[in-house]
Amino acid sequence: MAGLKRVLTLRTVVATSAGLTLASSSFVAAAQVAYLVAGDSAWLAILVGGLLCFAAAACFSELNGLYPSAAGIRLYFARAFSDRLGLTTALLYMAVVMSIFGVESYVLAAALSQVVPGVPPIVWIVGMVAVVGVLNIRGVKLAGGFQDAVTYLLMFSLVLLGVLALARGGFHLHAPLTPGPLGNFGQAVALGIFLYIGFEWVTPLAEEVTKIPQISRGMMVALGILAVVYAVFTVAMSNVLPHSELTSTAAPQIVFARRVFGFGGAVWMLAMSVGASITTFNAGLIGISRFAYASARELALPPFLSRVSRWFTPWAAIVTVCVLGLAIAAAVLYTGRYRVLIDLGAAVECLVYALAGLAVWSLRRREPAKDRPYLAGRSLLLPLVTTVVFLALGVSIFLTDQSALFYLLSGLLVTFLYVVYVVPALRRRYGRRPGARRRASRADVAENR
């Protein structure tokens, strides 16, 4: 590829991949993983989840090498299966990510309320969404250096706090190698996938690097670091807090930090949570609003979402995402049912990873001659194992949370019907008429001559 003026470094690729993944809601999922297994053996489930994500990352790397595009799964699945399936999956995935946006603001508000009581959580939620929304509409970009610094500081702090907490207890771990019943362990691994949600969102950066394999390396390094960070921190949480307390709060990290390090520890952890949420919010809002804008431009979503501000930002898409995110956060706040969205997020992620494995298989069959800078193994073993394992993990989530299955099936049905009936209607109504072409066709030119 011809040299571009600006290219991203591996450091930024790693920070972006890890930064998108590290969020305040990750602590809730980590606490749930620790709750599902016996003693302090959560690290086993987290590491196994991380290893499985390596397999998914290998599949994403192959797909990204084939199609280095910000369109991501929308493009991979359209090429591998059909345009309808690509659009259905992408729309469903974005809807679920928007739900996680709501969960994230709820969890952060819960953390803030623990340290700064007296301010109702809804005030924090509205304030955060409004600030991030306005910054995005104005096109104010978090500096890459700031994002990198927050991510690396966060990961370092989590390991440090975890090790210090374990040191206070003399590194006395309870049953670190015996996770208990296999069924529970399987569910813990499946839920552990939530901890890594978003690592693959780094693939849009493929357009900003000169060497595509750098994205693969960045994803793998980020997964490795995250696995260690989560494992240390979760074991420390489960070591310090009784299992019953792990899932009784939406901000277990603050309870843990306060228990071990007092009010100062809680404030430090709160600062880390705010940093994690800001980077996740910002990246999430950018990603979803740009997807909504692009979908509106191809008339897969209503065209009003393609309206842009004087700062060259898709303001209608940003406002719509903020309003929907706010509505979800308010619903979560009102019902207190945030765990079902975490389960749903983990299940949809499992589904997407399973489809990524299938897409690798399908594209090797459909486009065997196309250049592949990265291969997820020479044989089809890894992609097919990825598909089978992630499907099984998705099913294991539904075994304990039928409401997540209900939401997923409802979402799939609505999205599929939308793609089959509404999208063609939008295209018929707003699509450009062939007669309105500005470029003269060859036939016109020949006729004029």
Next chain:
Amino acid sequence: MATGEEIAQSLQAFCESYNSNERVKQMNRDWHRIVLIQPEDLTEAFTLSLVGEELSYRSGTADDPDLKVVAPSDVLADMFWGDLSPTGPYMDGTLKAFGSEEDLVRLDIIILLIWGG
């Protein structure tokens, strides 16, 4: 397949529309970029330069572009004439773009503002 001449005509029309659109120029006053346009089925390439407030094009490549757009010649000609939204071919993998994502979004928005939906 379009010819190099057809792509040049589309770029000419695009530049003229841009330079006569005061609103877009005003919005874009702080954005100076070099965009390499590479038809994948032709040997020639084109360079769009936004320097100051004027957008211009020339035949030939740029050594150090901010953005690189690669697509079949037909797609490029239609896109710069405003007959085709770049999003469709981008989403189906026909059009490939390299550079910062913000710059890519801005280029798409400029096309939207000049030619409409």
